[in-house]
Amino acid sequence: xxxxxxxxxxxxxxxxxxxxxxxxxxxxxxxxxxxxxxxxxxxxxxxxxxxxxxxxxxxxxxxxxxxxxxxxxxxxxxxxxxxxxxxxxxxxxxxxxxxxxxxxxxxxxxxxxxxxxxxxxxxxxxxxxxxxxxxxxxxxxxxxxxxxxxxxxxxxxxxxxxxxxxxxxxxxxxxxxxxxxxxxxxxxxxxxxxxxxxxxxxxxxxxxxxxxxxxxxxxxxxxxxxxxxxxxxxxxxxxxxxxxxxxxxxxxxxxxxxxxxxxxxxxxxxxxxxxxxxxxxxxxxxxxxxxxxxxxxxxxxxxxxxxxxxxxxxxxxxxxxxxxxxxxxxxxxxxxxxxxxxxxxxxxxxxxxxxxxxxxxxxxxxxxxxxxxxxxxxxxxxxxxxxxxxxxxxxxxxxxxxxxxxxxxxxxxxxxxxxxxxxxxxxxxxxxxxxxxxxxxxxxxxxxxxxxxxxxx
Amino acid sequence: xxxxxxxxxxxxxxxxxxxxxxxxxxxxxxxxxxxxxxxxxxxxxxxxxxxxxxxxxxxxxxxxxxxxxxxxxxxxxxxxxxxxx
Amino acid sequence: xxxxxxxxxxxxxxxxxxxxxxxxxxxxxxxxxxxxxxxxxxxxxxxxxxxxxxxxxxxxxxxxxxxxxxxxxxxxxxxxxxxxxxxxxxxxxxxxxxxxxxxxxxxxxxxxxxxxxxxxxxx
Amino acid sequence: xxxxxxxxxxxxxxxxxxxxxxxxxxxxxxxxxxxxxxxxxxxxxxxxxxxxxxxxxxxxxxxxxxxxxxxxxxxxxxxxxxxxxxxxxxxxxxxxxxxxxxxxxxxxxxxxxxxxxxxxxxxxxxxxxxxxxxxxxxxxxxxxxxxxxxxxxxxxxxxxxxxxxxxxxxxxxxxxxxxxxxxxxxxxxxxxx
Numbered sequence: 001x002x003x004x005x006x007x008x009x010x011x012x013x014x015x016x017x018x019x020x021x022x023x024x025x026x027x028x029x030x031x032x033x034x035x036x037x038x039x040x041x042x043x044x045x046x047x048x049x050x051x052x053x054x055x056x057x058x059x060x061x062x063x064x065x066x067x068x069x070x071x072x073x074x075x076x077x078x079x080x081x082x083x084x085x086x087x088x089x090x091x092x093x094x095x096x097x098x099x100x101x102x103x104x105x106x107x108x109x110x111x112x113x114x115x116x117x118x119x120x121x122x123x124x125x126x127x128x129x130x131x132x133x134x135x136x137x138x139x140x141x142x143x144x145x146x147x148x149x150x151x152x153x154x155x156x157x158x159x160x161x162x163x164x165x166x167x168x169x170x171x172x173x174x175x176x177x178x179x180x181x182x183x184x185x186x187x188x189x190x191x192x193x194x195x196x197x198x199x200x201x202x203x204x205x206x207x208x209x210x211x212x213x214x215x216x217x218x219x220x221x222x223x224x225x226x227x228x229x230x231x232x233x234x235x236x237x238x239x240x241x242x243x244x245x246x247x248x249x250x251x252x253x254x255x256x257x258x259x260x261x262x263x264x265x266x267x268x269x270x271x272x273x274x275x276x277x278x279x280x281x282x283x284x285x286x287x288x289x290x291x292x293x294x295x296x297x298x299x300x301x302x303x304x305x306x307x308x309x310x311x312x313x314x315x316x317x318x319x320x321x322x323x324x325x326x327x328x329x330x331x332x333x334x335x336x337x338x339x340x341x342x343x344x345x346x347x348x349x350x351x352x353x354x355x356x357x358x359x360x361x362x363x364x365x366x367x368x369x370x371x372x373x374x375x376x377x378x379x380x381x382x383x384x385x386x387x388x389x390x391x392x393x394x395x396x397x398x399x400x401x402x403x404x405x406x407x408x409x410x411x412x413x414x415x416x417x418x419x420x421x422x423x424x425x426x427x428x429x430x431x432x433x434x435x436x437x438x439x440x441x442x443x444x445x446x447x448x449x450x451x452x453x454x455x456x457x
Numbered sequence: 458x459x460x461x462x463x464x465x466x467x468x469x470x471x472x473x474x475x476x477x478x479x480x481x482x483x484x485x486x487x488x489x490x491x492x493x494x495x496x497x498x499x500x501x502x503x504x505x506x507x508x509x510x511x512x513x514x515x516x517x518x519x520x521x522x523x524x525x526x527x528x529x530x531x532x533x534x535x536x537x538x539x540x541x542x
Numbered sequence: 543x544x545x546x547x548x549x550x551x552x553x554x555x556x557x558x559x560x561x562x563x564x565x566x567x568x569x570x571x572x573x574x575x576x577x578x579x580x581x582x583x584x585x586x587x588x589x590x591x592x593x594x595x596x597x598x599x600x601x602x603x604x605x606x607x608x609x610x611x612x613x614x615x616x617x618x619x620x621x622x623x624x625x626x627x628x629x630x631x632x633x634x635x636x637x638x639x640x641x642x643x644x645x646x647x648x649x650x651x652x653x654x655x656x657x658x659x660x661x662x663x664x665x
Numbered sequence: 666x667x668x669x670x671x672x673x674x675x676x677x678x679x680x681x682x683x684x685x686x687x688x689x690x691x692x693x694x695x696x697x698x699x700x701x702x703x704x705x706x707x708x709x710x711x712x713x714x715x716x717x718x719x720x721x722x723x724x725x726x727x728x729x730x731x732x733x734x735x736x737x738x739x740x741x742x743x744x745x746x747x748x749x750x751x752x753x754x755x756x757x758x759x760x761x762x763x764x765x766x767x768x769x770x771x772x773x774x775x776x777x778x779x780x781x782x783x784x785x786x787x788x789x790x791x792x793x794x795x796x797x798x799x800x801x802x803x804x805x806x807x808x809x810x811x812x813x814x815x816x817x818x819x820x821x822x823x824x825x826x827x828x829x830x831x832x833x834x835x836x837x838x839x840x841x842x843x844x845x846x847x848x849x850x851x852x853x854x855x856x857x858x
Contacts, residue, residue, distance in 0.1 A: 037628045038625075038627060041630040042622065042632055045587075045588075045632045046629070047584045050588075050598070051584065110582070111583050114582045123581060128587075128594060128596070184581075187569060188577060188591075188654070189563070189564040190560065190564075193553075232683060236687075239686075240690055242543075243691075246546050256592045256594070257563050257592070257656055258563070259563065259787065261786055262552075264794075268697045329661060335597055415600070415664055416599070416664060420629075459744075461740045462737070465734070475851070475856055476722070476856070489858075492852050493852075503845045506740075507736050507740050508678065508837075508838055513677060514676055517685075524693075524696060527696075528700065532699060532853060535704045536703065538704075539707035539708075544804060544808060548800075
């Protein structure tokens with residue numbers, strides 16, 4: 001560790017992994033409810049489990065991003081963090097607020113929670129992914145502002161690199177677009193229109209900048225390739241991301257009441273959205289092939305390459321599958337969307353956060369890389385989780401295709417629930433691969449406790 | 458006369474032909490094919506002589522040439538589809 | 543940057559034509575209250591609305607046309623069905639007034655011009 | 666792929682390599698847009714043919730000549746700086762920017778006439794494409810003028826030399842791309858039927 005204040009990243013990473021485990025457990029519960037509908041009912045209805053599943057995902061990724069920023073920025077800026085104390089304080093505030101929110105979801109009915117937390121003053125709850133109570137949303141803004149203040153001042157007082165600037169741009173964008181979560185007009189169409197400004201412009205816009213910056217940082221460190229080369233790639237990738245991703249928002253505006261020209265704009269620009277992901281894959285492999293040194297942390301390299309490939313498959317290929325308006329007409333809101341969502345989030349964001357954790361955590365624990373044994377476990381975890389995710393995606397895609405076939409693209413459509421029963425087999429298979437994913441995750445967690453010889457940092 | 462000046466005059470002349478066809482209000486498969494061919498030639502002239510791709514490696518010329526051929530060709534296909542329908 | 547400007551321009555244009563497509567003149571107080579009931583009970587956590595939400599339970603953007611107001615109210619009142627092994631919907635204890643508001647919201651939603659989506663009445 | 670070593674090529678195109686990635690990305694966006702137009706037309710030939718006749722072909726033609734000529738000026742500007750003549754280069758560039766201004770003026774007049782006639786993105790599919798494509802291209806012209814403006818100012822101050830003028834070539838390449846796109850756009854939207 002070059003700078004003392006980088007150490008504040010450690011609790012963020014630990015919390016991220018802990019919440020990740022929670023997310024997967026709730027995912028398994030939901031997967032089971034898909035086939036055994038009354039499982040845990042009424043103690044844990046599906047909508048509550050789903051809220052916990054998706055909110056944990058968002059929160060742990062945010063923990064990961066923040067930890068990554070606290071780790072990277074001092075090293076990139078070649079100076080200590082402006083206020084490590086503030087970073088620690090914010091960690092506890094964010095963790096406690098997050099935990100209380102989850103407890104709130106689980107302990108009382110959602111409507112009661114809404115009433116308790118002042119949803120009547122400014123109703124923002126009950127919209128997909130933005131289910132958090134008003135006070136939690138406000139808390140997120142406070143934490144984000146304190147975090148950005150800390151990070152931005154550090155960058156301003158130290159060296160300014162392309163990586164840190166792209167990261168800053170991404171993080172500021174994340175905070176700015178989150179403000180649209182407070183806008184909830186009574187008109188559902190307008191509500192949905194701006195809801196996507198949070199959701200789409202996050203995951204297919206500013207988060208991609210964060211992803212690019214994290215990947216570039218790790219690749220600089222583990223490959224030793226010249227910074228200029230990596231920065232040029234980074235610039236091209238983010239330029240492509242913004243060119244395609246911003247107007248690509250239009251692929252959500254096909255069927256929600258917005259004008260029909262969005263079908264053209266959405267199709268044209270989002271058809272190009274796989275390109276930046278493809279470039280990321282080529283980028284990662286190219287840099288690793290041209291490496292100037294053999295970094296002892298082989299697991300980190302594997303995670304980085306995995307990010308490139310899986311992000312391209314999940315976000316690029318599976319996104320493209322159903323992004324064109326004539327196709328989306330039939331697939332919109334089916335298991336195809338679920339398949340894409342799972343693999344895209346895993347490939348792009350889960351893997352990039354695990355990449356930076358894999359690279360930084362050993363250093364935070366005082367060594368250049370983990371022991372051979374721990375790395376082997378980590379790689380096993382990578383393959384178990386990744387292969388499981390590929391199969392989850394394939395099974396959901398199969399379920400989705402059948403669903404479209406039986407319920408949408410036919411002259412004799414079957415009702416929703418009748419179709420769900422017919423595709424139950426694929427849900428069973430998905431649940432089984434979900435268990436494999438959990439095993440992979442357990443191996444991953446255990447790898448942190450594996451003994452063995454390590455080299456000093 | 459500089460080579461680039463000649464190219465410029467050629468581009469002007471070809472644009473004149475395109476415009477003339479438009480003024481005459483012509484249509485039909487042969488006319489569409491001619492117009493697309495003219496566009497292809499013009500854009501290749503700009504790419505090769507103005508953008509300087511003519512003095513680059515095969516890869517660059519192939520990317521640009523391939524792009525132009527695919528775009529003009531597919532436009533042709535779309536017009537043909539419109540005509541037979 | 544440039545693309546963001548274009549996006550803003552399109553947003554501006556969209557805002558201009560939306561009233562013709564969403565029939566906002568029909569958004570009554572009941573519709574507004576209905577939307578809040580929809581949100582307060584996190585219905586989107588199981589159902590989709592205009593294709594967005596969870597894929598655990600049927601699409602409700604066109605439920606008004608599929609089932610009609612009386613069926614919807616009776617259905618919500620009758621939950622959970624308690625059929626073993628079947629997916630269960632919680633009992634939300636809505637008053638008659640709230641049920642009417644929710645139905646008003648579904649009715650308005652079903653009248654949005656969604657470019658003919660969903661492909662058929664099953665959603 | 667981002668330096669000559671890995672590409673192992675005899676020669677890369679003029680200008681900064683990054684601009685070429687950008688140019689091809691833009692070309693791809695335009696290309697897909699063109700094809701979307703063409704295939705939408707195939708479903709709606711009558712509407713497209715009728716609406717097309719109402720476009721102002723004269724102004725389209727004038728703008729074609731203007732853009733080709735401005736592109737030619739930019740070629741001359743690059744030729745000048747390769748021989749080390751900064752001021753000559755700057756003058757050619759200013760000429761090109763001036764022609765860009767003519768393009769913008771003609772285009773604005775055309776848009777004004779269309780908007781005054783009550784035409785908008787919602788009139789019909791043809792006009793949706795006509796407006797989207799031309800406005801999208803129009804914004805690229807503006808962007809190109811800004812880029813050329815920066816290059817011209819720097820050239821005027823003697824910021825480039827016969828040995829070092831990547832900036833001029835970069836700006837030139839972008840401007841030619843804007844021209845090239847128009848050379849396909851004009852026949853496609855205004856003429857071919």
